[in-house]
Amino acid sequence: MPIKDPNKPVQGTDKCNPHINPVDGSTEKSRVESVGFGRNCRNYGYAENTYTWAGADGITPKAAVGWWLQSREHREAILKPAFTDMQVAVAWGSADPATGATVPALTYVQLLSYCHRK
Numbered sequence: 001m002p003i004k005d006p007n008k009p010v011q012g013t014d015k016c017n018p019h020i021n022p023v024d025g026s027t028e029k030s031r032v033e034s035v036g037f038g039r040n041c042r043n044y045g046y047a048e049n050t051y052t053w054a055g056a057d058g059i060t061p062k063a064a065v066g067w068w069l070q071s072r073e074h075r076e077a078i079l080k081p082a083f084t085d086m087q088v089a090v091a092w093g094s095a096d097p098a099t100g101a102t103v104p105a106l107t108y109v110q111l112l113s114y115c116h117r118k
Contacts, residue, residue: 054105
């Protein structure tokens with residue numbers, strides 16, 4: 001699979017796609033499948049929420065969760081009763097070139113999932 005350029009804007013916008021890893025080009029689907037998630041499931045599902053902020057006022061976990069809860073799509077994923085597991089990762093920096101060299105910058109990634117065993 002060709003690596004997607006994270007600096008290339010999402011079609012119709014001037015923003016990069018926060019669901020594409022800027023280092024290796026992986027997507028949420030490829031990351032979930034690469035660790036074998038779903039292999040032993042009758043059925044499974046997942047959703048990924050991301051949050052990137054540059055500047056000291058918005059890099060806290062509270063700011064990330066607050067932003068997700070204000071977004072209909074992200075809030076629905078968080079509150080979806082089917083999801084039984086959650087993983088969270090935080091990384092220094094931003095995949096979004098629009099943040100420039102602003103320091104500090106953090107990226108939060110939240111993976112919500114379920115697996116109904118075979």
